[in-house]
Amino acid sequence: xxxxxxxxxxxxxxxxxxxxxxxxxxxxxxxxxxxxxxxxxxxxxxxxxxxxxxxxxxxxxxxxxxxxxxxxxxxxxxxxxxxxxxxxxxxxxxxxxxxxxxxxxxxxxxxxxxxxxxxxxxxxxxxxxxxxxxxxxxxxxxxxxxxxxxxxxxxxxxxxxxxxxxxxxxxxxxxxxxxxxxxxxxxxxxxxxxxxxxxxxxxxxxxxxxxxxxxxxxxxxxxxxxxxxxxxxxxxxxxxxxxxxxxxxxxxxxxxxxxxxxxxxxxxxxxxxxxxxxxxxxxxxxxxxxxxxxxxxxxxxxxxxxxxxxxxxxxxxxxxxxxxxxxxxxxxxxxxxxxxxxxxxxxxxxxxxxxxxxxxxxxxxxxxxxxxxxxxxxxxxxxxxxxxxxxxxxxxxxxxxxxxxxxxxxxxxxxxxxxxxxxxxxxxxxxxxxxxxxxxxxxxxxxxxxxxxxxxxxxxxxxxxxxxxxxxxxxxxxxxxxxxxxxxxxxxxxxxxxxxxxxxxxxxxxxxxxxxxxxxxxxxxxxxxxxxxxxxxxxxxxxxxxxxxxxxxxxxxxxxxxxxxxxxxxxxxxxxxxxxxxxxxxxxxxxxxxxxxxxxxxxxxxxxxxxxxxxxxxxxxxxxxxxxxxxxxxxxxxxxxxxxxxxxxxxxxxxxxxxxxxxxxxxxxxxxxxxxxxxxxxxxxxxx
Numbered sequence: 288x289x290x291x292x293x294x295x296x297x298x299x300x301x302x303x304x305x306x307x308x309x310x311x312x313x314x315x316x317x318x319x320x321x322x323x324x325x326x327x328x329x330x331x332x333x334x335x336x337x338x339x340x341x342x343x344x345x346x347x348x349x350x351x352x353x354x355x356x357x358x359x360x361x362x363x364x365x366x367x368x369x370x371x372x373x374x375x376x377x378x379x380x381x382x383x384x385x386x387x388x389x390x391x392x393x394x395x396x397x398x399x400x401x402x403x404x405x406x407x408x409x410x411x412x413x414x415x416x417x418x419x420x421x422x423x424x425x426x427x428x429x430x431x432x433x434x435x436x437x438x439x440x441x442x443x444x445x446x447x448x449x450x451x452x453x454x455x456x457x458x459x460x461x462x463x464x465x466x467x468x469x470x471x472x473x474x475x476x477x478x479x480x481x482x483x484x485x486x487x488x489x490x491x492x493x494x495x496x497x498x499x500x501x502x503x504x505x506x507x508x509x510x511x512x513x514x515x516x517x518x519x520x521x522x523x524x525x526x527x528x529x530x531x532x533x534x535x536x537x538x539x540x541x542x543x544x545x546x547x548x549x550x551x552x553x554x555x556x557x558x559x560x561x562x563x564x565x566x567x568x569x570x571x572x573x574x575x576x577x578x579x580x581x582x583x584x585x586x587x588x589x590x591x592x593x594x595x596x597x598x599x600x601x602x603x604x605x606x607x608x609x610x611x612x613x614x615x616x617x618x619x620x621x622x623x624x625x626x627x628x629x630x631x632x633x634x635x636x637x638x639x640x641x642x643x644x645x646x647x648x649x650x651x652x653x654x655x656x657x658x659x660x661x662x663x664x665x666x667x668x669x670x671x672x673x674x675x676x677x678x679x680x681x682x683x684x685x686x687x688x689x690x691x692x693x694x695x696x697x698x699x700x701x702x703x704x705x706x707x708x709x710x711x712x713x714x715x716x717x718x719x720x721x722x723x724x725x726x727x728x729x730x731x732x733x734x735x736x737x738x739x740x741x742x743x744x745x746x747x748x749x750x751x752x753x754x755x756x757x758x759x760x761x762x763x764x765x766x767x768x769x770x771x772x773x774x775x776x777x778x779x780x781x782x783x784x785x786x787x788x789x790x791x792x793x794x795x796x797x798x799x800x801x802x803x804x805x806x807x808x809x810x811x812x813x814x815x816x817x818x819x820x821x822x823x824x825x826x827x828x829x830x831x832x833x834x835x836x837x838x839x840x841x842x843x844x845x846x847x848x849x850x851x852x853x854x855x856x857x858x859x860x861x862x863x864x865x866x867x868x869x870x871x872x873x874x875x876x877x878x879x880x881x882x883x884x885x886x887x888x889x890x891x892x893x894x895x896x897x898x899x900x901x902x903x904x905x906x907x908x909x910x911x912x913x914x915x916x917x918x919x920x921x922x923x924x925x926x927x928x929x930x931x932x933x934x935x936x937x938x939x940x941x942x943x944x945x946x947x948x949x950x951x952x953x954x955x956x957x958x959x960x961x962x963x964x965x966x967x968x969x970x971x972x973x974x975x
Contacts (some may be wrong), residue, residue, distance in 0.1 A: 289666040291643025292619035292659055293568040297500070297559065298385075298509040298638060300348070300401075301552060302341055303516035304612045305576035306332065308549055317546070318553040320560065321614070324569065328616025329658040331626035332857070333633075334889055335575040337736040338729050339607040342375050344574035344631055345402040345511060349384040351635030351650030354733045357382040359403050360726040371715045372722045375403040377416070378681045383671050385507060385635055386410045391675035392644055394506040397499040400492045401511045406436035410679030412505060414439040415447055415495045420488040422454050429453070450494040457483035457490075465547030470539040481521055482544060486551075489514035493555050500562035506642055508563070512555075518548045519577040520603055526579050545579070568617030568641055574631060576608025582855060610857050610888065621658055628890025629655060640665040647671050724750060740770055757787040761796035768803035776800055791817055799830050802837075810834045818850075828854070829861050836868060844868050859888035863895045870902050878902040886918075893923040900932060909940045927961070930954040 313322040324330075336347055336354075346359040354360055358381035363372045380403060386396035390411035397413045398404055405416035418437040425431040430453055438447045459474050462482065466472065472479045489512060496510040522544040524530045529538035560569065578584070584605040613629050619641060632652030639646050640654040645666040656662045674680070727746050735743035747763050750756070760783050767776035780788075780797060787793055798813035814831045832847035845868045851861035866881030882899035889895065900915035913936050919929040930950045938947035 289640075289643045289645060290661075290663055291641075292661065293617055293641045294566040295506045295508070295563075295568070296638050296641050297563045297567050297569045298507065298634070299556070299559065299569065299571040300345060300509075300511040301515050301571065301573045301612070302345075302511070302513040303519050303575060303577040303607065304549075304552070304573035305579065305608055306610075306612050307576065307608075308545065308579050309612060312546060312549055312553075317550050320553045320557040321571075324556070324560075324571065324614050324616045326623050328569070328614055328620050328622065329624045329626050330612075330614040331629060332610040332888065333572055333613035333629045333631060334891075335607070335609050335611060336631055336733075338732045339575045339604055339609070340729065341513070341516065341574060342402045343729065343733075346380060346382075346384070347651075348572070348574065348631050348634045349386075349401065349509070350380075350382040351632055351647075351652045352382050353632070353651050353737060355730060355737075356649075356651070360729045360733075361722070363722045364726070365719050365722060369719060372718045374405075377404050377406060377408055379403070383678060383680060385509065385638055386412065386414070387678040387680050388639070388671045389507055389642065389644070391671070391678040393677075394642060394644075395504055396507040396509065397502075397505040399495045399499065399508075399510040400513070401509060406434075406681070407439035408679040408681060409439055411677060412507075413443065413499060415443075415450075415499075417511075419447055419451065419495060420491045422451075422484060422487055422491075428455075446498070447495070450491060450498060452487040452490040452494070454480070454484045454487040457486045462486065462547075464550065465544050466541075467539065467543055472540050478521070478541065482518070485514050485517045485521075488517075489551075493558075497558055497562055500559055507638065510559075512552065515548055515552065515573075516577070518545055519579075520606065523577065523579055523583065523606065530583060566618070568619050569615070570634065570638065571612070571614045572631075572634065573611035573613075575611045578606050578608050582608075608857065615655075615658055619659055619661075621660055624658070626655065626658055627887030630890065636665075724753070735766065740766060755782075757783045757793065761793050764800050765796055765803070768800040773804045776804070795827055795830065799826075802830055802834055805837075807834050807838055811838075818847075826851075829858065829864065832861070832864055832868075836864070836871075841868055841872055845872075857888055859885045859892070859895070862888065863892070863898055866902060867898055870898075870905065875902055875905040879906060879908075891922060893919040893926050893929065896922065897926070897929050897932070900929070904932075904936065909936060912936060913941070925957055925960075927954055927957045930957065 309318060309321060312318040313325070316322075336344060340361060342359050342362055343354040346357045347353060350357045358379055359375050362375060364375050364379055365371070366373050384401075386398050387408065387410060389396050393411075395412040396410060398410075399415045400417050400420055402417060404414060405418040407414040407416050416437045418433065421431070423431045430451055433444060433447055433451075435441050435444055438444045459471065459479070463471075465482070492510065492512055496508070499505065500508055522541055524533055525538055525541035526545045527538070527542050529542060556571070563569070584602075611631075613626065615626075615637075630652055632650070633655050634652070636646045636650050636652050636654040637656075640656055640659075645668040646654050647668050647670045649670045649672065654665050656665065671678075674682070728750060731743045731746035731750070733743075734740075734746065744763065744766055747759060747766070751759050751763065760779050764776040764779040767773075767779060780800065783793060788797065794813050795817060798810045798817070801807075801810035801813060810830070811834050814827060814834065817827050818831060828847045828851035832844045832851065835841070835844035835847055845865065848861045848865040848868065851858050852865070855861075862881045863885035866878040866885065869875075869881060870878035879899065879902045882895060882902050885895045886892070886899060896915045896919040900912045900919065903909075903912035903915055913933065916929045916933045916936070919926055920933065923929070930953045934947050934950040934954060937943040937950065
């Protein structure tokens with residue numbers, strides 16, 4: 288029987304929360320609750336998934352599965368009749384969420400505002416869907432009534448209505464803590480209205496969360512706050528130091544809004560913790576970070592009007608840092624420790640392990656049991672997916688009745704943030720087609736980042752066949768070149784117009800293609816001028832460093848990787864490549880440090896673990912080297928180099944002939960298969 292380390296779990300989502308903003312506030316005493324949680328728990332960075340779109344990410348958090356399994360592939364989806372589009376809904380999720388699983392296991396859940404939770408599922412417990420926070424106004428100026436399907440059980444609908452906050456209730460007096468009182472905003476400014484609307488939604492979420500937390504009938508309370516992300520997209524350009532295009536007046540008025548929202552979340556966190564009680568284990572996380580420093584993308588001139596700042600050319604995902612925040616605390620969790628290598632996919636299996644439930648093999652993540660005070664391997668089962676009478680999953684339900692106020696408001700808010708385009712009047716077919724393309728493009732990214740190159744390329748080529756797109760051509764070419772399919776990559780690039788290829792990003796892509804093809808002189812000719820132009824992406828310096836390394840220019844390579852890390856210290860690839868250069872120049876201890884930084888940032892890269900294993904072996908830390916190679920094999924069972932390394936270490940260092948033979952036989956079998964396998968079937972060898 289699996290032990291149950293905790294009585295219950297409070298799962299708190301802060302969309303887009305970032306340590307780069309939270310840590311200075313904690314150190315200044317302005318987020319005391321979060322600081323106390325960190326000191327009495329385990330914390331660190333958590334890796335996002337690609338593409339970093341909230342509906343996909345929060346459903347991966349809830350299911351432990353990538354989007355190709357759970358089926359939520361963006362913000363929008365076609366309506367059931369195929370005649371229009373709507374925000375993604377719970378009826379489209381193809382994998383069970385934690386609350387479905389716990390219900391069939393006899394446990395109760397409460398869910399607040401989770402992405403794609405509407406219509407409410409009839410689970411064992413309570414659901415206030417993400418429709419609760421919709422603050423669309425009806426003809427009378429009041430909040431449009433909630434549909435019955437926004438709440439489970441339906442008898443709580445009146446309670447839910449009472450918990451909602453009207454944007455008109457948010458006044459300047461209530462928002463003074465978001466501003467420098469010497470520079471207050473004009474309440475008629477549209478930015479103030481946007482802030483008030485976001486605060487009303489956030490307060491509604493918190494009202495529902497505290498109402499449920501005060502009850503004692505839940506094993507899991509999952510609550511999702513999206514205000515930090517919304518405020519980031521609306522106000523991060525004013526955050527000190529304000530971006531170059533921001534006027535001094537705007538910087539003075541709006542510069543404290545982002546940190547004000549963090550402080551507000553800290554106060555809400557304190558209330559939730561008090562209500563949940565000391566027997567509750569708390570997991571607080573964000574789905575990704577948010578750039579607030581020199582890595583903020585440039586805001587183009589025609590998007591600087593606050594009334595129309597975002598649009599299709601201003602990609603909101605470009606603001607998302609690939610690592611978010613993670614904190615776990617409670618009696619079952621180790622105190623004041625750091626966690627490394629955590630992924631969004633690890634949250635669902637960890638919640639199951641905390642509540643003493645088996646972890647299924649078809650989840651893509653792992654239970655983070657090493658952060659438990661008493662670590663124990665959880666029981667394993669194949670899957671929870673077969674239908675169960677108490678899972679609460681929607682099955683064979685008719686299409687939901689239309690809710691025009693809510694649908695219109697949801698689309699407006701997504702368009703305001705830049706995530707979708709508003710459908711053209713009378714052009715529903717165009718909107719459906721665009722949503723279908725977006726979903727397939729997102730699915731292609733899921734396949735590519737999961738190592739399924741063939742599936743991803745097939746989708747991308749299908750999209751290109753429908754509509755010519757130079758950026759898509761560059762992306763496909765880079766994938767083909769990395770798979771060793773040079774001729775196809777060349778053919779793909781030949782279709783990119785010369786004027787497009789002259790711009791920086793396609794030149795970077797072409798340089799990376801030439802690098803993958805081994806055409807190093809051409810790669811250098813493309814990439815070095817970009818470095819002189821102060822190209823802002825750290826990927827450029829990564830690519831330059833790899834060219835230098837392959838040409839034996841080790842000092843230049845080291846400088847390039849260090850420049851990449853100056854721009855973005857969370858660049859896991861740059862840490863890994865820098866470690867390789869340090870190893871090649873005999874600085875083995877420094878190499879170990881850099882490779883460890885890399886695997887801490889991105890645990891699921893087998894090459895990085897193998898590079899760490901090499902460096903550890905060079906320092907004589909053979910037991911740790913074996914563990915690093917074993918992790919590489921766990922992540923990639925067909926990794927030939929790792930099996931050969933383990934064979935040598937077990938034979939020559941440990942004298943364990945049985946384990947050495949096991950890896951020898953596996954390596955021999957893989958060598959026999961190499962003639963038939965493509966390069967994409969297994970990871971490349973470690974960095975040279």
